[in-house]
Amino acid sequence: MEELLKLDHVSTAFRSRSGLVKAVCDVNFTVAPGQIVGLVGETGCGKSVLGQTILRLLPPGVEQSGRILFQGKDLMTMSEEEIRAVRGKKIAYINQNPTEALNPVLKIGTQLLESLRVCGGLRGGEARRQALEILASLSFDDPEEIMNKYPMELSGGMKQRALTAMAMCGKPPFLIADEPTKGLDALIRGQVIESLEKFVDFTGCSGLIITHDLKFARAMCDTLALMYAGEIVECGPAKKLFSMPKHPYLSALLASMPQNGMHVLKGSSCSLIDMPEGCRFADRCPYADGECRARHPEMRSVGEDRMVRCRRYD
């Protein structure tokens, strides 16, 4: 399979007062051209850190290792200048929390035109035309007016779309969207799905969508990767994962969805500082035994296109 993005043993850790936080541990996955991969998991499992690791957006002092191959080139070893040429132009990134992700003292138009200048090399009237076109394609009723608004004058859903518009400027072949539905209601979620679909149509891109929203992930993604405590525990085609979950964590997540009876998963994720020796999910797993707690399970293939990190499928 030809791949666009390939993560090869990627780990990310940062120092905190209480110790080394291993936010991402030995993650491997690939995204093929035209594919939309969903990275799902509960808050704090390391999925947002992974998203920022790919574009090296984390603050200095964060330890990253492994290889991140994009179109055959390793993003990890690139110079600062080379990675800047990838950001926005080759890989767009939609930050989580649109209220904080937009500069509060600059108009939407200013921020959008800046994106077009930096990522698309457009200036003046041409940039303006393009900006209006992008805004109109994201179903803004009055693009001219939006250009003159400040972020605080827009609703949450509009800010999300404005952010999406900025990411579209470089017509990138790849998109990373971090929690695009966080804090939005069901109606706005529909709008976000629509705007991301327009994004994909507009740029013809592939993408990585980071979310804790299973319903949204099912609507958007071809393939899902499920993260738990910094590592991927199950991945495969989205439809199959939903119909036939393998990992006990995925089964538990599906059971916690409202339409499946909202059976809440008890307990909380293990600390990312003091990891258990064995399976990280063992403490919350109904099937865990002594062997599970003693040895850390590896990812293994279960059927075509599917992998799971659970001893029960040995």
Place this chain on the structure above:
Amino acid sequence: MKALPILKKLLVSVLTALFVSFLTYGLLYISPGDPAELLLTEKMGSMGVQKEVVQRYAEQLGLNKGFLEMYRDWFVNMLHGDLGTSYKTGNPVLTDFLSRLGCSAQLALLSTAISLVLGVGLGILSARRRNGIIDRLTRFFSAVSLSVPSFWLAILFLWIFAMKLGWFPIADYQGIRSLILPGVVMGVSGCAGLIRVTRSGVLDNLSEGYVVTARARGLNDRQVFLGHVLKNVMLPVVTMVTSSLIAHIGGSVIIENIFSLPGVGNFLLRALRSKDFPAILGFVFLMGMIVVVLTTVADLLYLAIDPRVREGMYEKK
């Protein structure tokens, strides 16, 4: 932009300035010493002045009227643009004020400019090289500048640069040449707050989400800083700069005294000693008006920089 809140604020500020002048007058009125006697004594020397002469002089000045009556007279005249005549110099108060404002305003502008350049410059440098050698030196410098009193620094500078090295005049006023030393003293002692505000502002903003968004679009550090962070950092800086400008115009009494400058503060100090009512009332009121104008300018600057102020969102933050 809404003009009404600004007008309202302006009105309140003018009333405040009037109230302050009334308060000053009241405090002065109850403090011991008869201005007529003080003035005559000063004019004639300590020979002792005859009581009836003092009384005639007091009548001439209108000092025999009651407390409120005197203030009312002053107020009515003020509304007609007449701030009265100084007992001591015999000039119209406005003329006296304007002739001294130049020196004080120049000093305030010079010292604030020095504070601004030093404070913002060092603040940015120290934030961008966090925990580096420049940052440590800057933090040390700002701690020192906070703890060293400005009058002490003034005397030190006067001693080194004017007396020992002879670079600057000591007592005779020579225009801008005389203002450099006091300007530097006030600028250096005033920049500590600005350094801190700028440094923490830059550091706080660098961890904001919009910085990640900007970097994710391929902007380099310089573009992120100049295009995005700087404008956000400028908000508290504008506040500090205006308040320091205000403080420097009226509050540089000690520095003006040490450097023997013919400024507003020094004049006011002398007027207070001789209970020169018209001069004191006029000066306090006019300085109040300058504060009103400057704060209004600051408010307008705020509106220009931060759209959130326009919507009244700023109080929520």
